[in-house]
Amino acid sequence: MQAAVITLFPDYFRGPFECGPTRVARADGKLALSFVNPRDFTSDAHRTVDDYPFGGGAGMVMKPEPLSAAIESVRRPTSLVVLLTPQGERFTQPLAEELSHADHLVLVCGRYKGVDERVRTLVDREVSVGDYVLAGGEAAAVVVIEAVARLLPGAVGDEDSVATDSFSAGILDAPYYTRPREFRGLEVPEVLVSGDHASVARWRREQALKTTARRRPELLRNEVLSESEREFLCRELEKETING
Ligand SMILES: C[S@@+](CC[C@H](N)C(=O)[O-])C[C@H]1O[C@@H](n2cnc3c(N)ncnc32)[C@H](O)[C@@H]1O
DSSP: OEEEEEOSOGGGGTTGGGSHHHHHHHHTTSOEEEEEOGGGGOOSTTOOOEEOOTTOOSSOEEOHHHHHHHHHHHOOTTEEEEEEEEEEEEOOHHHHHHHHTOSEEEEEEOBTTOBOGGGGGGOSEEEESSSSOOSBHHHHHHHHHHHHHTTSTTSSSOHHHHHTSTTTTSSOOOOOOOSOSEETTEEOOGGGGSOOHHHHHHHHHHHHHHHHHHHOGGGGGGOOOOHHHHHHHHHHHHHHHHHO
């Protein structure tokens, strides 16, 4: 996959992509990243990229000419151009999976009060990383690229690990433990050291269901549960109600 980030702050990206699965995906040639600065598409001496909003009010707005020229300098027929904005569709694991199949992703980072409304005509999608407002789209671009990069084949050593992560399987993930077996009086659940793989798999599935029921019950709406899983959840939730 190739990804181009349109940003006024290319230096922002020094570091985040130098470690973990994103670094691996880049080193393996699975992900090629480039950064394009709209300032390089200005024609005035001050290299102006922002201006006052028509109608007045606080803050500056990113001018449409440098931004559109930057987008068009990298856009090709197979590009998927994504504007990062708090007003976009929520970034989720299914959306990360969808974007991971893009041939060429172009991520447009806004700054200030945002981008001139007319730039929206150049983008295919608008994406938000959550219901809060960042100072710029750069942090959102890091989130999107990291979530997408770890889905590229080979980026994460064990692909089963990605498949069982929260949201990938539709529900939240199970709890994990490592050595030592006892830490500050807290023991690792016996089943995990039993060597019985079927029991471990069942325990993980049940724990994942329990955590999801507690923290994100809406995720269970589309989950197909076996009769025994249904009974397990009812028992657990009943226990919690009784114990307060
Ligand atoms: C200060 S914000 C502008 C917010 C805009 N005035 C609004 O309220 O919708 C500047 C830039 O940060 C980026 N940004 C801020 N929050 C974001 C979010 N939750 N998801 C994606 N991008 C975000 C966008 O690119 C935006 O243009």
